[in-house]
Amino acid sequence: MxxxxxxxxxxxxxxxxxxxxxxxxxxxxxxxxxxxxxxxxxxxxxxxxxxxxxxxxxxxxxxxxxxxxxxxxxxxxxxxxxxxxxxxxxxxxxxxxxxxxxxxxxxxxxxxxxxxxxxxxxxxxxxxxxxxxxxxxxxxxxxxxxxxxxxxxxxxxKAYLTPAIKRVKRAYSAGGPARRGALLGGYIAATLAYAAARGQLRQVVQNSPRRGMNAWHDLVDWVGGYPFxxxxxxxxxxxxxxxxxxxxxxxxxxxxxxxxxxxxxxxxxx
Ligand SMILES: C[S@@+](CC[C@H](N)C(=O)[O-])C[C@H]1O[C@@H](n2cnc3c(N)ncnc32)[C@H](O)[C@@H]1O
Missing domain, CATH: 3.40.50.150 (Vaccinia Virus protein VP39)
Structure with a gap:
């Protein structure tokens, strides 16, 4: 195509x-x-x-x-x-x-x-x-x-973050199940730690996706979605x-x- x-x-x-x-x-x-x-x-x-x-x-x-x-x-x-x-x-x-x-x-x-x-x-x-x-x-x-x-x-x-995010997504999409699992786990841990440090843990955990989406598939789509x-x-x-x-x-x-x-x-x- x-x-x-x-x-x-x-x-x-x-x-x-x-x-x-x-x-x-x-x-x-x-x-x-x-x-x-x-x-x-x-x-x-x-x-x-x-x-x-x-x-x-x-x-x-x-x-x-x-x-x-x-x-x-x-x-x-x-x-x-x-x-x-x-x-x-x-x-x-x-x-x-x-x-x-x-x-x-x-x-x-x-x-x-x-x-x-x-x-x-x-x-x-x-x-x-x-x-x-x-x-x-x-x-x-x-x-x-x-x-x-x-x-x-x-x-x-975000000028300073976008290039790094792109590398993570490419690594996820090019990798096998072990690498994908590690990147997903790492992303979840980093997000929760960042939210906790800012006192926003409850908001992040309770945040439900809009548009009829669901949290897990949104997360996979976000970490993996490439090209980006x-x-x-x-x-x-x-x-x-x-x-x-x-x-x-x-x-x-x-x-x-x-x-x-x-x-x-x-x-x-x-
Ligand atoms: C993150 S999903 C969004 C799906 C939907 N629009 C939504 O809001 O839930 C991105 C979609 O874009 C599609 N896509 C990527 N490149 C495309 C292209 N060149 N032409 C058409 N669709 C494309 C993907 O296959 C995928 O289904």
């Missing part, structure tokens, strides 16, 4: 992690995913076409279906992620207005065959492609006319706005492990 980063073949098995997570999806998680999406797009999706780039487990495509999207296209690069999304599609009776494909956001030919959409959603994906800014550019091109929404989640960049890039909120806005969009809302954090979320709206052509 075309559309991967060419310099480094190491990739985290995102889809394998999603397969394990799929078993834990219940109505509470579905409701959380739906609530989060409704919040991001500012209401329901009645009459809207929705593109889910890097659909992963498929839970957010399913949320779009529950929010009444007129049509949904979901795709992912990873065959296991595609199988998960297909399973979610099947869970709701395989509706004909929801299509699931395998493909890469870095493949312009594949993308142009999909058409354009009222809402283009890509959360936690474009920084895992190996060519983040190219992926952002290609993804935003899928937005239909004026007022269509571009919703992206990108890892927060990150951006500051200012970099994201400075990249997207001059390309014909305006910021609608964003949710940004300061933690190195956070994903900042941005909602942009396409401006009328000049």
């Amino acid at each position: 075309t559309g991967t980063s060419s310099t480094d073949d190491v990739r985290f098995g995102f889809g394998r992690n999603w397969r394990a997570y799929l078993r834990s999806i219940d109505e509470t998680k579905l409701q959380a995913a739906e609530d989060e999406l409704r919040h991001l797009v500012g209401g329901d999706l009645a009459g809207k076409s929705f593109l889910d780039i890097g659909s992963g487990s498929g839970i957010h495509s399913l949320a779009a279906h529950r929010l009444g999207a007129k049509s949904i296209v979901s795709f992912d690069y990873d065959a296991d992620s595609v199988a998960c999304t297909r399973e979610m599609h099947a869970r709701v009776g395989a509706p004909a207005n929801w299509q699931v494909f395998q493909g890469s956001v870095l493949d312009p030919e594949f993308l142009s065959g999909l058409g354009v959409f009222d809402v283009v959603y890509s959360w936690g994906v474009l920084h895992h492609t190996g060519a983040m800014w190219r992926a952002v550019e290609l993804a935003m091109d899928r937005c239909a006319g004026t007022g269509s929404l571009f919703v992206i989640g990108l890892y927060h960049k 890039e990150a951006a500051t909120p200012a970099e994201v806005v400075a990249f997207v706005e001059p390309r014909g969009f305006q910021s609608v809302r964003s949710e940004t954090f300061t933690s190195f492990a956070a994903v900042n979320t941005f909602v942009f709206s396409r401006l009328p052509p000049k």
Whole structure:
């Protein structure tokens, strides 16, 4: 398949992690995913076409279906992620207005065959492609006319930590079970020690993930997720706005492990 980063073949098995997570999806998680999406797009999706780039487990495509999207296209690069999304599609009776494909956001030919959409959603994906800014550019091109929404989640960049995090993630994804276990254990221990030193242990332990996720699969995805890039909120806005969009809302954090979320709206052509 075309559309991967060419310099480094190491990739985290995102889809394998999603397969394990799929078993834990219940109505509470579905409701959380739906609530989060409704919040991001500012209401329901009645009459809207929705593109889910890097659909992963498929839970957010399913949320779009529950929010009444007129049509949904979901795709992912990873065959296991595609199988998960297909399973979610099947869970709701395989509706004909929801299509699931395998493909890469870095493949312009594949993308142009999909058409354009009222809402283009890509959360936690474009920084895992190996060519983040190219992926952002290609993804935003899928937005239909004026007022269509571009919703992206990108890892927060911390200049002094991001290179070290990248090395850990690469080591995890290139390693066998022993190395992966050691890195996961080390990360958990370091996080708890850091939180304890700041008097935030209870918050960290009780912190439950949002968006319908669960703590263990989120953790594995965070430690392993590779390729990996990150951006500051200012970099994201400075990249997207001059390309014909305006910021609608964003949710940004300061933690190195956070994903900042941005909602942009396409401006009328000049
Ligand atoms: C961290 S998961 C996020 C999944 C989902 N969007 C969510 O919010 O739960 C990242 C997903 O991006 C997919 N991905 C990575 N590179 C991709 C590419 N070039 N094109 C499409 N999907 C890609 C991975 O296979 C994985 O399923």
